Amino acid sequence: MTLSPRALTALRVVAETLVDGADGGGADLARRVAGHVAMLPRAADRAELNLLLKLFESRVVNLLIAGIPRPLSAMTPAQREHYLRGWATSRLPPRRKAFQALKRLVTVAHYTTPGTARVLGYPGPPGPPPAVPKPIRPLAITRDTTLTCDVVVVGSGAGGAVVAAELAAAGKDVVVLEKGGYHNEADFTQQEGDGLERLYDAGGLLATRDLSLVILQGATLGGGTVVNYTTSFATPEAVRDEWAQEHGLPHFAGAEFTRSLDAAARRIGVNTDHAMPSGRDRVLIRGLEKLGWHHGLLPRNVRGCSQDDACGYCGYGCRAGAKQSTLVTYLPDAVARGARIVVDCDVRRVAISAGQATGVEARVGTHALTVRAGAVVVACGSIHSPALLLRSGVHLPALGRFLALHPATAVFGAMDEAVRPWTGTLQAHYSDQFADLDHGYGFKFETAPVHPSFLALAAPWESAAQYADRMGRLAHTAVCGILLRDRFGGRVSIDREGCPVVDYRVSRYDAAHLHRALAAAAELLEAAGAREIWAPLARWISYQPGAKSARADWVARVDAAGWGANQLLLATFHQMASCRMGASAQTSVVDPEHRVWGVRGLYVADASVFPTSSGVNPMLTIMGIAQRAAHVIVTH
Ligand SMILES: Cc1cc2nc3c(=O)[nH]c(=O)nc-3n(C[C@H](O)[C@H](O)[C@H](O)COP(=O)(O)OP(=O)(O)OC[C@H]3O[C@@H](n4cnc5c(N)ncnc54)[C@H](O)[C@@H]3O)c2cc1C
Secondary structure, three states: OOOOHHHHHHHHHHHHHHOOOOHHHHHHHHHHHHHHHHHOOOHHHHHHHHHHHHHHOOHHHHHHHHOOOOOHHHOOHHHHHHHHHHHHOOOOHHHHHHHHHHHHHHHHHHHOOOOHHHHHOOOOOOOOOOOOOOOOOOOOOOOOEEEEEEEEEEOOOOOHHHHHHHHHHOOOOEEEEOOOOOOOHHHOOOOHHHHHHHHEHHHHOOEOOOOOEEEOOEOOOOOHHHHOOOEOOOOOHHHHHHHHHHOOOHHHHOHHHHHHHHHHHHHOOEEOOOOOOOHHHHHHHHHHHHHOOOOEEOOEEEOOOOOOOOOOOHHHOOOOOOEOOOOOOHHHHHHHOOOEEEOOEEEEEEEEEOOEEEEEEEEEOOEEEEEEEEEEEEOOHHHHHHHHHHHOOOOOOOOOEEEEOOOEEEEEEEOOOOOOOOOOOOOOEEEOOOOOOEOOEOEEEEOOOOOHHHHHHHOOOOOHHHHHHHHHOHHHEEEEEEEEOOOOOEEEEEOOOOOEEEEOOOOHHHHHHHHHHHHHHHHHHHHOOOOEEEOOEOOOOEEOEOEOOHHHHHHHHHHHHOOOOOOEOEEEOOOEOOOOEOOOOOOOOEOOOOEEOOOEOEEEOOHHHOOOOOOOOOHHHHHHHHHHHHHHHHHO
16 A cells, blocks of 8 residues: 555545545545555655645644644535645645646546446446457466567557568568557446556556646557547648658658558548547537538548447447457557567566667566567657667667647537537547648647546536536536647656656647637637536636627636646647657657667657657557558668
8 A cells, every 4th residue: 555544544535525425435435546546657656645645634734834723634624625725726836736636536536436427427338348259369478588589569559560560561570569458349348447447558647747737648459549539630741741841851751651651541441431420529510610610520440430329438449349449450460470469568678789779678477578689669659668768778869858749628618408428439520720820830629538537637626516516517518629739849758767757848839829729619619509618727717608708708717817737637648759750869869760879770660759749640640650660670
């Protein structure tokens, strides 16, 4: 148990204060949250939470902070709410961070407990998963083991799986190492808590160091492609030109890259025949049409997707096998051509000797796995790829820098109609009305399934009753998702244990676009008929359309509430550019042929090699890049 008894007492009281009618009087919920705290990857984060909770029980601290000379557990319910509200809306960033840490842990744990969300009118997934066999047989590692191969690929997501399949097709002996487990249709319970825990990195609890941005990424065989929303845009021409011209990478503008993108799109079945609007999309389209703003059908990588009530849960894996993730495409291709796959395998280091990569060192449970290989392809995603290279002693000035995150947020609308925002096609429509505000930088509008955990994260907390009331309106909540193309990035470094630490601050330039996005999203929801409009801020700030200046007043109140860390909820679904490709070892991590500068036989082939953010959902771009990477690796 990470938390001390004193901290656990405080956690129980926090749980009871945040959540109306927490089950088991808060004790059960606190125990579950404590379990999640124990799963946090960084010891520093676990220790910080323990200390914070112990401080809540200090009379002196509470006297100084809130003028209440009592431990939290001895305060009256009204005092506790006042006390926590003070943390939520404090002018001091560390206090807001502390509040958000607890609010996210407690409310998400509560609303993802099976059955709890029924009171919200949320039915949960339809029945149990189908009993289908598992076609892939991962290699069992039952003792300390050494394997040899031509190429070892670390990570099995959009980048890794494509490289593995293409290299295997070219006759290479390939081993794929994946940190996550092997879960297929038969395992997709689509229960939120279970899905987050089994399929997402760190159980969905990853965030930037200051918690200002929630980091969502897959960690299962197939990586992000298993949990993603199937939107499959090709790399925009303007972005390809930018990468070619401004980053010294002419191949991005050429026919070779077009062929790679086309090949990947064919293999994952990209089409626009599965864009039946969900309730969320219908609201979006209504608003866009009323305003005369651009909208279009989303290309999706699905085959035979029913787009009905059973859909929308596929952020926790598609039970129908309709989503053409790498789990059902490139990984079986790789296996059919002899590739070996090891799951639950955490690669700790790339072995580098005299400037040459010779393999990797990994852990599978309690066993050591050594893989000796002629070449190593790192494809752990944009958070873990730089971390692995840093752990392996690679020193390059650009390593871990320029991390782009496509910061995402949303504006919500209370509708008369039952939107049931968790269900229907994952994403069907989008708008590029504001995608090019300045040299290709701006934002897209898309929707995304809103399950109880999403609303729990987004809904401002001011009191348990107000929060419960907001959650109770889930079924009538519409969402206008904002996806920002960020121009200025953050950084991945590692802590003493080698865990990634992510620092990211929305730049002034990007914040101006975000500001515009919030106002435009509100205008859209207003046009679509929303009765009340709000943003996921630390404070409840909403408006009811009608009066002429209502929206402008709302924007002014949002501004006054502040845009600092943990004042507006931001999340990233797309991590990119932390090992970027370029023409010089001073400003990039890999050369135009995916080789890490200065290390022979070491390649990177995932979203981390993007020179900048892509501006569109990145999966297909990653696959196109990985397809080409395999071809250049074969020729080396
Ligand atoms: C909820 C959600 C929805 C999304 N929706 C879309 C969408 O609709 N369209 C779109 O284009 N994109 C979408 N994305 C993003 C897209 O899925 C990712 O950008 C893409 O999967 C990234 O590919 P990658 O190869 O860089 O990394 P990943 O696909 O994340 O694969 C990296 C893999 O490496 C493994 N790994 C990490 N560290 C290690 C280690 N040390 N040892 C071994 N293995 C390791 C991880 O477990 C993971 O499986 C979404 C993402 C999420 C989370």
